[in-house]
Amino acid sequence: xxxxxxxxxxxxxxxxxxxxxxxxxxxxxFSNLRWYKQDTGRGPVSLTIMTFSENTKSNGRYxxxxxxxxxxxxxxxTASQLSDSASYICVVRAYYGGSQGNLIFGKGTKLSVKP
Amino acid sequence: xxxxxxxxxxxxxxxxxPVAFWCNPIxxxxxxxxxxxxLGQGPELLIRYENEEAVDDSQLPKDRFSAERLKGVDSTLKxxxxxxxxxxxxxxxxxxxxxxxxxxxxxPGTRLTVL
Numbered sequence: 001x002x003x004x005x006x007x008x009x010x011x012x013x014x015x016x017x018x019x020x021x022x023x024x025x026x027x028x029x030f031s032n033l034r035w036y037k038q039d040t041g042r043g044p045v046s047l048t049i050m051t052f053s054e055n056t057k058s059n060g061r062y063x064x065x066x067x068x069x070x071x072x073x074x075x076x077x078t079a080s081q082l083s084d085s086a087s088y089i090c091v092v093r094a095y096y097g098g099s100q101g102n103l104i105f106g107k108g109t110k111l112s113v114k115p
Numbered sequence: 116x117x118x119x120x121x122x123x124x125x126x127x128x129x130x131x132x133p134v135a136f137w138c139n140p141i142x143x144x145x146x147x148x149x150x151x152x153x154l155g156q157g158p159e160l161l162i163r164y165e166n167e168e169a170v171d172d173s174q175l176p177k178d179r180f181s182a183e184r185l186k187g188v189d190s191t192l193k194x195x196x197x198x199x200x201x202x203x204x205x206x207x208x209x210x211x212x213x214x215x216x217x218x219x220x221x222x223p224g225t226r227l228t229v230l
Contacts, residue, residue: 004157032216043119043206043221044158051216089157102171103219105157 002027004092004106012112017080021109023073023090031095035064035075038087038108047075047088080113087111117141119222121207127228133195136225140188140209147184148219149192150206158206164190165212194227202229 004025013019025033032051036044048057048064050073056065061084063076077084087108094101120139128134140147145166150158161180163171166187175182179198184190194201204224210217 041223041226043208043223045221046218049216049218091157102160102163105159107155107157 002092002094002101002104004090004104006088006090006106006109008109009107010110010112012114013080015080015082015113015115019077019080019111021075021077021088021090021111023075023106025071025073025090025092025104025106027071027092027094027101027104029095030068030071031093031101033064033066033073034091034093034103035062035073036089036091038089040086044089077111082113082115085111085113119207119209119220121205121222121225123225124223125226125228127230128197129230130199131196133193134197134227135194136192136205136207136227138190138192138207138222140190140207141220143211144209144220145187145212146210146217147190148208148210149182149190150208150221152204152206152224154203161192197227197229199229202227 007022034049035047038044047062050066061078066073087110089108090106091103122137147164149161152158162175162182164184167184182192204226206224208219208221210219
């Protein structure tokens with residue numbers, strides 16, 4: 001069964017600190033992996049999209065890594081800001097013989113950045 | 116550029132009542148998605164449209180849920196009758212149709228509470 005597991009479920013850090021969120025998936029065959037940020041009461045917003053051949057991708061203070069062999073990804077946030085408080089969702093897309101599968105969403109990690 | 120527009124933002128109804136949600140996708144986006152997001156969970160796809168055709172409605176509970184996308188632009192999702200377990204956030208997203216990495220843009224969602 002295609003699944004996306006994220007850890008930790010929730011995280012509290014102090015403003016200015018770094019943090020790393022983890023994502024493990026069993027989706028196969030793999031097409032691409034995305035990280036979304038979802039603010040409370042808003043829809044998810046894409047941060048990064050990585051295909052099989054990409055190991056790392058950055059978007060400002062956000063850096064995502066992908067290890068397609070171990071089926072793991074991480075999202076590293078540098079110098080956190082209060083506005084980083086949100087849920088971060090790992091999303092994986094499968095590829096089925098010429099057609100793209102639907103997105104499979106993890107449950108998200110709820111990050112709280114405290115002053 | 117305007118994003119995905121959804122209305123209403125919040126809806127409270129009693130069980131067994133009907134309810135409808137409306138979505139206006141980003142101009143030029145042929146593909147439209149309806150997702151349901153339960154509290155603390157990732158979004159789950161209900162239905163995907165390519166223009167006015169529903170190409171994937173396998174996860175739509177067809178006994179009580181229906182959707183339409185007349186003229187291939189705006190879309191309406193309806194629940195009749197609503198049940199307590201339908202309380203969730205209903206998200207609409209849109210994208211260009213081609214490419215494995217095509218980004219989905221989400222609306223703010225409609226938060227439904229069934230009493």
